[in-house]
Amino acid sequence: MAIRGVAFVCLASLISAQQINSAHGVIPATSGTVTPAAAVVAAKGNFAWESVQLTQSVLTNLTNLNLTNIALFKYPTSTAASTSQCKVFPGDADWPGPVTWEILNILSGDALIKTVPLAAPCFTSWPEYNATECAIITSSWSDPHLHVANPTSAQWPLYEGLTCVPPSLRSEATNCTIGGYAAYSINVTNVAQIQLALNFARNLNLRLVVRNTGHDFADKSVGAGSLSLWTRNLDSLEFYKDYTYGSYSGPAFVMGAGVETADVYLLAEQNNVTAVGGECRTVGIAGGYIAGGGHSPMSSLKGMAADQVLFMKVVLPSGEFVTASATENPDLFWALRGGGGSTFGVVTSVVVMAYPKIPVTTMTFSYSISSTISADTFWNGLGVYMKYFPTFPDAGSYGYFNIAPNAAGNLTFTFDPFWGANMTKIQTQALVAPYLSDLAKLGIAVTPVYTEYQSLYPAWNASFPPEVVGGWTNHAGSRLFPRENFVNATLLNETLAVVRHAIEGGAILVGYNIKSAVNPHANQNNSVNPAWRETLTHFILPGLWDADATFAQIQNVSETLTNDWLARWRAVSPGAGSYFAEGDINEPDFQQSFYGSYYPQLLAMKKEFDPWDLFYAPTAVGSEYWYITGQIPYIPTQNGRLCRKT
Template sequence: MKAALLAIGVLAATTSANAKFCRCQPDQRCWPSDDSWARLNSSTDGNLVKVTPYALPCHDPTFNEAECTIAKTNSNSSSYRSSDPGALQWSNWEAWPEKDEQCYIETSKTTPCKQGRIPLFSVKAQEAKHIQEAVNFAAKHNLKLVIKNTGHDFVGRSSAPNSLQIFTHEMKEISILDDFVPTAPKNKRAPPGIKAVTLGAGVQLHEMYSYLGSRGLMVVGGTANTVGITGGYIQGGGHSLLGWLHGMASDNALEFHVVLADGSLVVANDYQNSDLFFALRGGGGGSFGVVVSATVKAHPDYPTVVATINYTTPIGAPYWDGVDALQKHILEINDKGGTGFYGLVPNTPISDSQTVSLMILSATFVNQTDTKAIEDLLAPVKSEIKDAIGLEPYFDVTALPSLSTYYSALLGENDTTGLQIRFASRLISRDLFKSGNHNKLTKAVSSLRYGPGDAIVGAIVAGGQVSENRDIESGLNPAWRDALVHVIAAHWMSPEMTFDQQKALEANITNVEVPLLKSLEPGKMGAYMNEADADETDFQESFWGDNYPRLREIKALRDPYDLFIVRKGVGSEDWDDSGLCRV
C-alpha cells in the first residue's frame, strides 16, 4: 500500500510546472480494468456496485414506469435517499453544472439523464476491512474518493464526478459501555471509566435516539432524522439542543476508529494519535480518513420543557418589529438554559393569491420541569411581540418526560429532502446581543432577498457549556465559544432553473448576503462549516479561524498525497472544485 501512495507522490512531485496533477478518469489508460474492479468486488465480499443517478429510471432511453413510480414516491424521503448510493439529500449536489450534467426527478423523461457528480462505483461497506480495501484501491489507481454516510450535506462533500464511493450506511452497530476506558499505550495511564456509547459509521440520529431513549440515555446529537452522527456532523463540531448542558458533539467525543490514507486502521484519542483526535473533533468530515466508529459520552435522557411562540402577519413592517422584539430576549432565554430554533419565513404562500409572513419559536429547556418558570420567563417576550405586531401570538409551554420523547414528536418518521437548497450563514456573538445590537441583526436579515418559502433559521445552540468548554483543544472553530446564535439564510432552487439562473442565486449569496452578515461583526466570528455558503470565499478563516494552520499540518502529515479531499475542506484550496485536479 505504501508503494501505491509513493507512486502517487512521485507522480505529483515530478509533474511539470505547466501541467496539472489529476485523478484518473474513465477515458484514460490508467483507469482500472474490469478485472481490477472484479478483484475489488471480491476483496470487499461482493459489496462493490455500479452507481447510477437516483432519477435514471424516469428518463429516456432507460425509462421504466414501475421503477420511476417508486423513485418519485420516495423522492422526498430522507430515509430512502440515505439508503441509495446514487442519491443525495439535496439534489443540486447530484448535478455537475460545469459539464451541464444533471438528472432530476422533476424534469421530463425526454431530458437526458447524465451521471453528474454521482460516483461511478460504490463499496457498500459492512466492516472496516471493506473500507481499507476501497482506500487502498483508490490510492493504487489514483481515483477520486468520496465518502457517503447519508448524503446529508449542504456543501457538496458527499459527491464528486467520476469517483469511487465508500458507503458507510449499513454500519449500524450501537454499544452502550458502562465503564469505557480509552485505549492507551502501555506507557500511558488512561482515566477511570465513564458511561459512553460507541456508534458505527452508519448510525443515523433517529436510530440512535430510539435506541438510547428506550434505555434512558442520550448523547449530544442534532435535530434531523437522517444525519449520520459519526460523519460530518460530529467531525464538523455538531451543534445540539443539549449543547447548553454538555457542549458541542465534538466536545463529547472520547475515541475514534479511523481508516487512514495508507489503509491502516488506527485508534485516535487523547492518548494515542492525538493529532488525529484533534482534527476529527471539528476539522471537518472526509478530510483526514474514514471514521469506522466513534465513542462519545453518554448522558441521561433528561426531562424537557418546550415553549412555542408563533405568529402570522401580512407582509410588511409589523412582522419585522415582532422579530426584533423576539431577538431582544434571546440572550435572556439562553442564560436560563433555553436552546432551540426560531424560523422566519417572510414570503409564505398560503394560496394562489395570498402570501403572509410567518415566525415560529421553539425553545427547549433540557433538564427542567417547571413550566410556570418558563411561562414567566417568556411572558415579556409574548407581550412585546403583541405590542409590536398588534396581534396576540400563539403561546404554549409543555413538559415532556424526556428529550427522546421530544425528538420523536419533532422529527416524526422522515425528513423532507430531495430538494435543492443553498445557504448563507454566520455565527453571531453573545456580545452583539449583550450590547443591545439585536436590531442590527434584524435589519440585516430583513434586507435579504426572499423567494417563496425562503427562510431564516436562528439556531440558539451555543452559550452555556459550549462557551465553558473553550479550554478543550480540538479543531473546532474557536468562534463557537463566543457565539450565541447560528443564523442561516436558506434559499430554495427550482429544478426548472437553468444552471445560469442557479449560478446567479449562488453569486448573490456569496457576494451580497454573506458579506452583509459578516459586516455585523467585522473581523470576528465565523461560519459553521456544515451549514454554510458552499462557495465561502475565505473558508479557512470562516470555518476554523486560528485552528486552520494546525489542521493543515495534520492533513499534510496524515494524508500527504491528498487522497481525502472534499469541497471547502482542509487542503481543498490546492484542488479544483470537484477535487479532480490540482490548481
C-alpha cells in the same frame, strides 16, 4: 506501517480476464477459488467488523504467490504524491479496466457496486428503465430514507449537477447520466474493505469520496469519476451503563460510522439516558456530523457533539487503522473532532458520553404580517427576541424558528419549537414570560402552546418530523453571530437590519438561538470552529428559485446570496464564522469562516497525514489547492474532473 498481530490469514488471488493467474497456473475465477483479502486482528474495543483488516501478512502472501497487479493494493512506501495534474478520470488511458475493478470486487468480498443513478428507472436510455419503479421513486423522492439506502444518491442533489432526477419533478430532466455521482462504491462492512479501497485509489491516483447517509447541504459526498466508500452499513450501536475510559466513568454509546440520530435517541430513551445528537433523523452522528462539530438541541447544556467523544477508530490515508484519543494519537483526535470530514481519514466508530435523563418542555407559536401587524412591527418583534438571545441559551434552552412567506404572500415567524432543555412547563413559562410580555407591548399577541415531556426522545420525535430532502430549489449559507451582536444595542440593530434586508430580498431564515455550553466533564480541546464557542446563533439563509429554474437563474440567486446578503452578515460580525456542514459552498475565505484560527494547524496536519492528497471535499481543509473542471460560477458542482491548481 504499524500493523499488529494476525490471528489467521485468508489467501486471495488476482484475475486476468475471467481467470486467475498465479504460480499454480490458470484456473477459473469463482467464489470457490478466490477469497476476500482480509485477516482477523484481535484488538480491545473493536467491533467484530473492525477486527477484519488488510494486514501486511495478507499482502505478503499475495506477493509470494506471484500474483499479478498486487502493487495496486500495497501500502505506501513513500510520501510522494502523484505528479499528475488531475485525478484519473473515466476514459483516460490510466482508468482501470473491468478486470481491474473485478479484482477489487473479489478482494473486497463482492462489495463493489457500479453506479446506477437512483432515478435511472425513469429513463428509457437505461437498461433499468421501469415505469412502475420510476413512479415509486418519484413519489418517495423527498423521503430521506430513499436516498440513505442508495450507495450514491445525495439528499440535496444540486451540487451533483442535477444529472439524473425524475423528469416529472423537473422539466429540464430529459436525460440521465452519472454526472457527479461516484463511478463505483464499496459497500463497507469491515475495515479491510476500507484499507483495500484507500490503497487502490491512492496507487491508481483515483478520486476518492466518503459517503455515509448523504445528509450534506453541499453534496460533499459525491464526485465524478470517483471511488466512494459507502459507510452507512457500519451501523453497530451499543450502550454501556458503566463505561470506563481514561478518567471517564459513566454511561456511553459505542457507535459505528453509519449510525443515525434516530437510532441513538431511541436507544438512549430505552436506557433512561440523554444523548447529544442532531436535530435531523438521518444525520450520521459518527460521520460528518461529529467531524464538523455537531450542533444539537443539547448544545446549550452540554456543548457540541464533538466535545462528547472519548475515542475514535479511524483508517488513515496510509491505510493504517488506529485509535485516536486524548492519550493515543492526540493530535489526530483533536483534528477529527471539528476539522471536517473527508480530510484526515475514514472514521469507523466513536465512543461518546451519555447523560442522565432530563425533562424537556417545548413552546410553539407563530405570527404574521397582517392588517394588525405591520412589516416594521413584525421585524421589531424579531428584534425583541434577539434581545433575549443571551438569556435563553444561558438557561440551557434552544430556540428553533423560521421566517418564510405564507400562503397570503406575507411573512410568518414560527417557533418550531422553543426547546426548554431540562425544564418543566412552569420553568419554561417563567423563562419566556418577559419576552412574551415585550411582544404584547408591540401589539403582537400570540397564543403559545406548551408541551411537557419526560425525556428528550418524545420531545424530539414530536418536534422534528422526518426532513424533506431531494430538492434543488435553494442554495443556503449560514452565519454564527457572536454574543456581542446581541448585548451591544448598536450591533443588535445592525444585525436585525441585515437579516431583514436578506429576507425582504427573497431569502428565508432558519434560525437557531443556541450556544456551545462550557462543559467541565467533556473534552472541549478540539478543532471545532472557535466561532461556536462565542456564538448565540446559527442562522441559515436559503436563497430560493423554482424547480424548473435554469442554471443561469440559479447562478444569479447564488451570487446574490454570497456577495450581497451574506456579505452584509459578515460585515456586521467581523472575525466570526459559519457552520461548515450548513454553510455557503461559495463562502469567501472559507478557511477563516469554517475553521477560524485553527486552519493553519489543520492544514499542516492534513499535509502530514495525507501527503498523497488522497482525500478531497469542497471547502474541506486543503481543498483550495484543487478545482473541478467545467464549472458554472457560483454553482460548483462535482460533475467534472478533479485537478490541481497551478
